[in-house]
Amino acid sequence: MIALSVEDLSFAYGAKKALDHVSFNVEAGECTILLGPNGAGKSTLFSLITRLYDSREGKIALCGFDLKHNSGQALERLGVVFQQTTLDPDLSVSQNLRYHAALHGIGRKAADLRIQEELERLNMYERKDEKVRLLNGGHKRRVEIARALLHKPMILLLDEPTVGLDMPSRQAIVEHVHRLVKEQNLAVLWATHLIDEIADDDSLVVLHKGQIKAKGYINNVLQANDSKDIGHLFKQLTQGQVA
Amino acid sequence: MKLLHYWLAMTGIVGRELLRFLHQRERFISALVRPLVWLFVFAAGFRAALGIAISPPYETYILYEVYITPGLIGMIQLFNGMQSSLSMVYDREMGSMRMLMVCPLPRWFLLCSKLIAGTAVSVLQAYAFLGIAWLYDIQAPLMGYVWILPALLLSGMMLGALGLLLSSFIKQLENFAGVMNFVIFPLFFMSTALYPLWKIKESSEWLFTLAQYNPFSQAVELIRFALYEQLNLQALLFTAVAFLIFMSAAIVGYNPSRGMMVKKGGGG
Numbered sequence: 001m002i003a004l005s006v007e008d009l010s011f012a013y014g015a016k017k018a019l020d021h022v023s024f025n026v027e028a029g030e031c032t033i034l035l036g037p038n039g040a041g042k043s044t045l046f047s048l049i050t051r052l053y054d055s056r057e058g059k060i061a062l063c064g065f066d067l068k069h070n071s072g073q074a075l076e077r078l079g080v081v082f083q084q085t086t087l088d089p090d091l092s093v094s095q096n097l098r099y100h101a102a103l104h105g106i107g108r109k110a111a112d113l114r115i116q117e118e119l120e121r122l123n124m125y126e127r128k129d130e131k132v133r134l135l136n137g138g139h140k141r142r143v144e145i146a147r148a149l150l151h152k153p154m155i156l157l158l159d160e161p162t163v164g165l166d167m168p169s170r171q172a173i174v175e176h177v178h179r180l181v182k183e184q185n186l187a188v189l190w191a192t193h194l195i196d197e198i199a200d201d202d203s204l205v206v207l208h209k210g211q212i213k214a215k216g217y218i219n220n221v222l223q224a225n226d227s228k229d230i231g232h233l234f235k236q237l238t239q240g241q242v243a
Numbered sequence: 244m245k246l247l248h249y250w251l252a253m254t255g256i257v258g259r260e261l262l263r264f265l266h267q268r269e270r271f272i273s274a275l276v277r278p279l280v281w282l283f284v285f286a287a288g289f290r291a292a293l294g295i296a297i298s299p300p301y302e303t304y305i306l307y308e309v310y311i312t313p314g315l316i317g318m319i320q321l322f323n324g325m326q327s328s329l330s331m332v333y334d335r336e337m338g339s340m341r342m343l344m345v346c347p348l349p350r351w352f353l354l355c356s357k358l359i360a361g362t363a364v365s366v367l368q369a370y371a372f373l374g375i376a377w378l379y380d381i382q383a384p385l386m387g388y389v390w391i392l393p394a395l396l397l398s399g400m401m402l403g404a405l406g407l408l409l410s411s412f413i414k415q416l417e418n419f420a421g422v423m424n425f426v427i428f429p430l431f432f433m434s435t436a437l438y439p440l441w442k443i444k445e446s447s448e449w450l451f452t453l454a455q456y457n458p459f460s461q462a463v464e465l466i467r468f469a470l471y472e473q474l475n476l477q478a479l480l481f482t483a484v485a486f487l488i489f490m491s492a493a494i495v496g497y498n499p500s501r502g503m504m505v506k507k508g509g510g511g
Contacts (some may be wrong), residue, residue, distance in 0.1 A: 051343045075347035086342045088259070090266040095259075102255025103346035105248030 001028045002064075003077075003121070003155045003187030004049070008059030009135075011044055014121045016142035018044040019212040022058070026153065026203075031181045033198050035190040036207035037232075037238050042191040043083070046159045050080055063154055078126070079153035083160045089133040093143050096132060097150060103153035111150070122176065139168030146175065147151050156180070158190045162197065166204070170197070195230045204230075206237050213237040252348055255370040257488075260360035264367070269407035274323065274368045279375060286311045298439060312381050313467035314372075314436025316391075317459060319372055320365045320399045325362035325427055328406030332413050340489075351494045354407060358490070361406070362399035386468045394469035398462035401482050404489035411496025425431035434460040458485035462511050 004026040011019040019041045026032045036042050045055050050059055051071055065074035086176040088097050094115055099119040101111035119125040122142040132140060141161055149154055158177065174197050178185045190197070198204070204221050206214040214221045214237055218230065227233035264271065286308040301309075334340035343353055373388065383391075399418075409422055433453045440460075444451040454460050461481035468475035 001303045050341060052344060072347040072349070075345060078345065080341075080345055082341055088263065090263060091259070095262060099255050100342070102251045102258075103348070104342065105251050107247075107251060171470060 002026070002190060003028045003062070005059075005061045006045075006049070007059040007061075009055055009060065011046065011048060011055045011057070011216055018210050019048075019055075019132060022207070022210070022212055022214060024205050024215050026155065026187045028187045029185040030165040030188060031178060031188040031199065032201050032203040032205060033200075034189055034205050034207060035193065036191075036233060039209075040207045040238075041090050041210040042207060043159065044210075046080075046157060046191060049157060050078070051075065053093070064204075074229075074230070075156045076151070078157065079148035079151065080157045081141070081148050081159065081161045085140050085144065087132045087140060087143060087147075090131065092129050092131055093135070096143065097128075097147050097184070100147045100233065101150050106151060112121070114152075115146070118149050119143075122146055122199070136169075138165050139174070139203075141165060141169070141173060142176075145173065146243065149180070153186075155187045155189070160191055162192070163192065171193075195234060196231055206234070208238045248354065249348065252346065252353075253359065256343075256353070256490050257360040258436050260364055262355075262369075264364045265511055270326075271368070271371075271408060274319060274326075275375070277322065278318050279373055281315055281318070282308060282311065282376065282379070282381075295372055298441065300473045308379070308380075309381055310439070311437060312376055313470055314434070314463050315434050316369045316372060316395070316466050317398065317402075317434075317463040318431060319368050320395070320402050321427060321431060321459060321461070323361060323365035323368060323399070324402035324404075324406035325409075325422060326406075327357070327364075327403055328410040328413075329424070330391055331357070331407065331410035336494060353489070354494060356498055358400055358403045361494070362396060362404045365399040365403070366392070366395045369399075383470045384418060388471040390452045394465045396398075397479070397482055397486065398465055401458060401462055401486035403490065404486050404493055407493035408489050408496060411493055414488040430457060430459040433457050436463050458482065461485070465511055 001206050002025045003136065006025070007023050009013055009019055009022045010017070022045065024032075030181070034042055040119070044053075049062075049067070051067060054068060060074075061156050062074040064078045065077070067074045067164070088099075091099070093110075093207045097119075098108070100112050101114065103192065108116065115128065116125060121130055122145065124142050124146065127139065132143065135143065143147075145161070147156075158175070162173055177188055177190065180197055183187055192198075198218065200218060204215065206221075207210060214225060214233070220228070221227075222233060225236060227234055227236055246312045290307045331340060334343075343357070346348065346353065369391075370388075371390075376382075405426075409426065413422065421468060431437075433450065435454060436459070440451060443454050458481065461478045462485075464475050465478035465482050468478065
């Protein structure tokens with residue numbers, strides 16, 4: 001099932017074109033890596049999928065719901081972890097999560113159950129009463145992932161979620177997300193410029209200067225471009241810009 | 244079911260704002276210190292210099308401190324409105340605004356909820372100030388403290404909507420200093436908060452016209468009359484219309500396809 005479909009999407013900031021006829025799909029039960037150097041258009045694409053902006057050219061649909069015309073139904077199915085942390089540092093972990101649950105129409109009792117479920121999965125439940133300010137970067141990210149999953153979305157967007165984290169924290173997040181894809185049939189779109197976060201069975205979209213340079217399963221993309229590994233492929237497609 | 248969703252989301256947004264307010268004690272204290280300095284220092288100093296004649300809603304000669312109190316409540320709400328707007332710009336720069344915008348409810352509803360949340364905080368601040376003023380012997384009729392509530396809600400919403408509108412135009416946090424100079428100070432000083440209209444008219448006709456049509460003046464008058472159990476219909480209508488205009492413009496400003504969000508641009 002196609003969870004996210006982006007069709008012929010273009011977007012410009014004034015005269016500066018940020019996305020140029022971008023099309024790709026993200027399937028349920030798959031992790032799609034959106035790979036691109038800084039300035040490739042990844043954040044713009046995320047802004048459009050999360051409806052911070054609307055695009056006049058092209059179409060975005062979440063689980064078949066057009067984002068422009070059925071935005072409520074489309075956004076109900078979406079969970080997002082933004083690049084910058086969006087937790088309120090002065091509130092506790094559970095206060096932050098309850099706020100998110102309320103925004104998604106989940107009542108207090110149901111919210112507390114969901115919070116327990118998601119935090120336990122990430123070994124964070126015992127920290128539920130701690131102020132977010134006191135958590136380290138890796139733990140904050142875990143809370144944000146738990147929050148993004150509270151309303152049981154079908155699509156999870158992750159915008160460079162491991163930036164600034166140490167190696168063990170990064171690895172834990174990569175493993176957790178890939179587990180969710182397999183166990184919950186979740187569709188994941190993961191923007192990154194760190195090639196070591198990619199698993200062999202992931203799907204790949206390479207974005208450069210607002211255009212898609214390659215897309216498909218990793219092996220197919222490597223074969224089609226006659227590349228030995230993703231690092232080489234990335235260099236090749238982004239003309240010498242290395243991650 | 245959908246109605247319940249709206250209700251939960253609104254109580255969530257208001258609850259979060261109140262929690263944040265309780266956690267930020269310095270914000271509460273500074274919100275109170277500013278008008279109290281005006282009351283205890285400025286008003287006391289000017290008591291002798293400014294004679295206040297009898298004019299509605301007052302039925303007798305009053306001290307300058309009594310006159311200035313509704314204006315200072317307006318000041319609390321004006322600063323609170325601007326502070327909410329500042330926090331919107333901050334939230335947008337820090338990304339937490341996106342969390343709100345990505346929730347599956349219409350954007351106008353989210354902005355209205357945010358506005359109600361900010362107004363609730365300003366009403367708490369206003370009552371705390373009135374409590375201290377009471378101890379300082381500035382006492383209105385008891386029922387006035389009930390009458391003032393709807394006035395505070397409307398004036399808080401109007402000034403909060405102005406803040407929202409400004410936040411949709413402000414590109415970066417640094418530009419906020421300009422708002423202080425070009426919005427807060429002119430609104431406050433060219434109003435009836437500090438001097439009655441007739442007094443302003445004595446000194447300058449054009450200043451009188453500006454003060455008369457300043458929406459902040461109208462909000463202050465609405466509060467002033469309500470505190471003395473009276474309804475100033477003109478102020479009520481003026482404030483309500485100003486609210487509708489500011490709010491509609493803010494909703495357009497935050498519209499993902501038409502508003503300023505697109506013009507502001509974003510990162511890579």
